[in-house]
Amino acid sequence: DGGITQSPKYLFRKEGQNVTLSCEQNLNHDAMYWYRQDPGQGLRLIYYSQIVNDFQKGDIAEGYSVSREKKESFPLTVTSAQKNPTAFYLCASSIRPWGAGEQYFGPGTRLTVT
Amino acid sequence: KNEVEQSPQNLTAQEGEFITINCSYSVGISALHWLQQHPGGGIVSLFMLSSGKKKHGRLIATINIQEKHSSLHITASHPRDSAVYICAVSTGNYGGSQGNLIFGKGTKLSVKP
Numbered sequence: 001d002g003g004i005t006q007s008p009k010y011l012f013r014k015e016g017q018n019v020t021l022s023c024e025q026n027l028n029h030d031a032m033y034w035y036r037q038d039p040g041q042g043l044r045l046i047y048y049s050q051i052v053n054d055f056q057k058g059d060i061a062e063g064y065s066v067s068r069e070k071k072e073s074f075p076l077t078v079t080s081a082q083k084n085p086t087a088f089y090l091c092a093s094s095i096r097p098w099g100a101g102e103q104y105f106g107p108g109t110r111l112t113v114t
Numbered sequence: 115k116n117e118v119e120q121s122p123q124n125l126t127a128q129e130g131e132f133i134t135i136n137c138s139y140s141v142g143i144s145a146l147h148w149l150q151q152h153p154g155g156g157i158v159s160l161f162m163l164s165s166g167k168k169k170h171g172r173l174i175a176t177i178n179i180q181e182k183h184s185s186l187h188i189t190a191s192h193p194r195d196s197a198v199y200i201c202a203v204s205t206g207n208y209g210g211s212q213g214n215l216i217f218g219k220g221t222k223l224s225v226k227p
Contacts, residue, residue: 033215042118042200042217088155103147103202103215105157 002027004106006091011111013085021076021109023091029104031097032074036060037088037108046089049074050097078111085113117141120201120218127225133188135221137201140182148175148186149200151220157200160186191225198222 004025013019025032031050035043045058049068063082068074074093078085091106121136137146148160161168161175163184168175172191177184188195201218 040219042116042219043202044217045215090155090157092157102159102162103149104159105149108155108157110155 004091004093004104006089006106006109009107009109011109013111013113015113016080017113018080019078019085019111019113021078021089021091021111023074023076023106024072025074025091025093025104025106026072027093027095027104028071029093029095030071031094031101032068033092033094033103034058034064034066034074034076035090035092037090043090046076048097078113085111087111116218117216118201118203118218120199120221122221123219124222125224127191127223129192129225129227131191131225133191133195133223133225135186135199135201135223137184137186137218138182139184139201139203139216141203141205141216143179143203143205145204146177146184147202147204147215148184149202151198151200153197160199188223193225193227196224 007022033048034046037043044060046064047066049055055066055068065077088110090108092103094101094103118139145164147162149157151157163177172189174187198220200220205214
């Protein structure tokens, strides 16, 4: 079955540690996205990639980094510089960028930093 | 003011009721999306539309481009419809490299048996 996988579902880290969230898709989509969701707020874009080896900052990229070495994979690293990292993180992909095509979402990773 | 506004924020209905969730936006768009987020957090795309009306099972989505408004209707609601429904608009052009996907804050629907 085609889809997007994110792992792990729940992640706990101590403050000051970097942590990497995994996102893999087998939909053959060029465009991939990372969003952050906080209670009472809409999804906010962290980073996006329209093609392998290329990625761009979204609205809230500070304290995050990404890589896109393979079409299928778009990992997100939450660095110690992110001031408020506890949140629900969603990865998505689409065949066309910017909502011009249907977006497919992964199940999400809930990160708690203490 | 948010560029995408949804109403109501919360909605409680009895099983079988007809439900309407509204979405208004203030930017030019190329498409509007309705998404469903279940309590576990996963999000599913329900509709993507740029004009008129689409229907899938008990769900109907309409959009009025002139009024910058869309509605999501659920007929014969069921407790399994309980979820957060999110409206998102795309400001990108097909095949273009610029644009954005702007999300509303969601409408939390609870359908009681």
